[in-house]
Amino acid sequence: MHLDICLLTDNDLRDVGTFDCGVQNEPLTHYIKGAAFEDNRSGKTKTYLVKDLDKQEIAGYFSLRTCGFGYIEQGTNQINYVPAVELSEFAIHIDYQGQGLGTALFLGHIVPKVQKLAEEFGCQVILVYAWNENAIKFYQKNNFMKIEDLGAFIEAKDINKYLTITDDFSQGCNVFIYIL
Amino acid sequence: MAAIEVIIKPITSKKAIHSIKKALSKSSVDKAAVEQAKKQLASYGFQSK
Structure with a gap:
């Protein structure tokens, strides 16, 4: 297997x-x-494809x-803000699962990439939202901490409206952080 | 103004405050595991740029 990792472009539409x-x-x-x-065009997220150059297919x-x-x-109005990079999607093609590729990509590429970013911009953690059992196991195995284990939390979608926060966001979702 | 996604974490006890501060002060990065992972990717012909 020969891999390349490159930023998604419109030319990849057929390959995916x-x-x-x-x-x-x-x-x-x-x-x-x-x-x-x-999302890639608008800048909302940046997606990277992991290409298997031998098979000419997307491995993840x-x-x-x-x-x-x-x-x-408690007792203060000050928000202690923790800057982060969200790993918003992370997927391995079914044919490549169970071979350690996810761990290799996360530790060998994503962590160094974010560490490099953090040398120039404030960033303390990598954050993920995990929905299924396999993902949760993966993040726990790779030293992520479940944020809820540190205390209850609630979410605001807009910092200007943080006083109208809902308190049930965490139901059905697990938020994990990996500290740089 | 652009929306900013923020999770507000109300800390209600000194223990919890200590817990999150302590957590953030300790890196999750296992340097040996990172190096091993880089070697695995290199064995697939991938070189970090």
């Missing part, structure tokens, strides 16, 4: 057509065939975007 990361990860299969292109992909989270110490 056969990508399949399994039933459990169906939203990730759909994402790379549709919304990833628009991941998307990155900036984000952050904050916490408030």
Whole structure:
């Protein structure tokens, strides 16, 4: 297997057509065939394709975007903000799963990439939202910490509206952080 | 103004405050594992740019 990792472009539309990361990860299969292109163009996320040059197919992909989270110490109004990069999508083609490729990509490429970014811009953690059991196991195996384990949290979509926060965001979703 | 996604984390106890501050002060990065992963990618012909 010979790999290359490159930024998604509109020329990749045909190549992603056969990508399949399994039933459990169906939203990730759909994402790379549709919304990833628009998100890439608009700058909402940047998606990188992992190409198997021997088979001329997509072995996996991941998307990155900036984000952050904050916490408030009781009795103060000050938000302690933690700048982060979100690994918003991370998928391995079903034919390449179970070979350690996900771990190799995360530790050998994504972590160094974000560390390099963090040398120039403030960034303390890599953050992921994990929805299924396999993803949760993967992140736990790779030293991620479940953020809820550090205390209850609530989410605001807009920092200017943080007083109208809902408190049930965490149901059904697990937020993990990897500290740089 | 562009929306900014923020998770607000209300800390309600000194223990929890200590917990998150302590967590953020310790890196998750296992340097040996990172080097091993880079070698694995290199064995696939991939070179970090």
